[in-house]
Amino acid sequence: MQFEYTSQQRDNQHLYRQFAQQEVAPLARQIDETEQFPRELICKMADLGFLGALVPEEHGGQPLDLLSFGLLNEELGNACSSTRSLITVHSMVTFALKRWGRQAQQEKWLPLLARGEKIGAFALSEPNIGSNAGYIETTAVPHADVLVVNGRKKWITFGQIADLFLLFARQDGQPVALLVEKETPGLTVHPIHGMIGTKGAMLAELVLDNCPIPAQNILAGVGFGIMAVAMSALDIGRYSVAWGSVGIGQASLEASLAYTQAREQFGQPISKFQLIQQMVTNMVTHVKAARLLCLQAGYALENQQPSATNDILIAKYFASKTAMEVATDAVQIHGANGCSSDYPVQRFLRDAKVMEIIEGSHQMQQIMIAKNAYLA
Numbered sequence: 001m002q003f004e005y006t007s008q009q010r011d012n013q014h015l016y017r018q019f020a021q022q023e024v025a026p027l028a029r030q031i032d033e034t035e036q037f038p039r040e041l042i043c044k045m046a047d048l049g050f051l052g053a054l055v056p057e058e059h060g061g062q063p064l065d066l067l068s069f070g071l072l073n074e075e076l077g078n079a080c081s082s083t084r085s086l087i088t089v090h091s092m093v094t095f096a097l098k099r100w101g102r103q104a105q106q107e108k109w110l111p112l113l114a115r116g117e118k119i120g121a122f123a124l125s126e127p128n129i130g131s132n133a134g135y136i137e138t139t140a141v142p143h144a145d146v147l148v149v150n151g152r153k154k155w156i157t158f159g160q161i162a163d164l165f166l167l168f169a170r171q172d173g174q175p176v177a178l179l180v181e182k183e184t185p186g187l188t189v190h191p192i193h194g195m196i197g198t199k200g201a202m203l204a205e206l207v208l209d210n211c212p213i214p215a216q217n218i219l220a221g222v223g224f225g226i227m228a229v230a231m232s233a234l235d236i237g238r239y240s241v242a243w244g245s246v247g248i249g250q251a252s253l254e255a256s257l258a259y260t261q262a263r264e265q266f267g268q269p270i271s272k273f274q275l276i277q278q279m280v281t282n283m284v285t286h287v288k289a290a291r292l293l294c295l296q297a298g299y300a301l302e303n304q305q306p307s308a309t310n311d312i313l314i315a316k317y318f319a320s321k322t323a324m325e326v327a328t329d330a331v332q333i334h335g336a337n338g339c340s341s342d343y344p345v346q347r348f349l350r351d352a353k354v355m356e357i358i359e360g361s362h363q364m365q366q367i368m369i370a371k372n373a374y375l376a
């Protein structure tokens, strides 16, 4: 495995960092406090090709290699986790369409999604169903030439503004993957507010009341839905969240380095205290280790290695745990200022907690990693 970025990847990283720090970071507090995501920021990211990062050129995308895609997620995650989460769910939908969609579905949706004219969201979780995703309760019943869908989907990131939902339902007891358009009769979207973190991710609950889904919107029919489509989309989602978690860790570290040199107690900068240095050492070490696991997972994914799914699980598990620990120490280092919204570390800590729950909770990842270890 090669640990050097190519010159193209370095250029990409420079571009993403510049964009994230100049265009995203200054908006992060406002996005967090208002729980609203600016449409102009979506347009800017679309112009730079970020929304078509996993879309082939022939469908209007500006495809990235998967390490560059990771670097994009790190830099956006460093600046604003809500912004990174848009790239996560939107890319899960474009990836699933590219991987599993029929030609007509790809031709219809991928150019619109790549240009940001349509926003995609991933709708698996339900009020009663989270970790045990194989037991979703939403039903799809064939009637004439449509599937009639009934049920509820909860915690849907960017559900408030999404135009196209990659939605999972149960037909004859088997999962199916459907493309559900916002305008579908019987679909209502209810905003969710007051989350602990990624507060600008415009979550929604979807209520599906006799929604007719035409045959051309079936992405994967009976039996294929969860295993094939959801799991491969979740690989991308977890990979994105893993890198976003590295971004939170790096941002927490950078904020702590600056603060400890500026803040004086007992007549000297607090950076001089060895107990502070110990926290900084842990931050540096763990963030670096998390990034290396993400790089390895990206390499495995790019090269379609059989270990890719497990490497992604490990990267997401470790990186989200690291983000939580590092952000906690960053708040500690900032003292009372760290508890105030005047400093970004408070937001980093709240966002880091979400990373340990989304795309498979910490505990579910531990179970899967251990299971794979025994199988190996």
Ligand SMILES: Cc1cc2nc3c(=O)[nH]c(=O)nc-3n(C[C@H](O)[C@H](O)[C@H](O)COP(=O)(O)OP(=O)(O)OC[C@H]3O[C@@H](n4cnc5c(N)ncnc54)[C@H](O)[C@@H]3O)c2cc1C
Residues within 6 Å of the ligand: 089, 122, 123, 124, 125, 126, 129, 130, 131, 132, 154, 155, 156, 157, 158, 195, 197, 198, 203, 354, 357, 358, 359, 360, 361, 362, 363, 364, 367
């Ligand atoms: C900010 C945010 C955004 C989200 N966005 C989306 C989205 O876009 N699309 C979507 O479909 N979903 C989304 N989700 C939902 C997310 O995927 C679920 O929250 C997650 O899968 C966990 O499910 P749950 O919350 O129902 O917890 P539960 O499954 O009810 O679990 C509760 C607790 O029990 C633990 N637990 C469960 N089973 C076991 C077990 N077998 N052994 C040990 N411990 C166990 C869990 O780890 C957790 O700690 C989002 C959630 C959040 C917070």
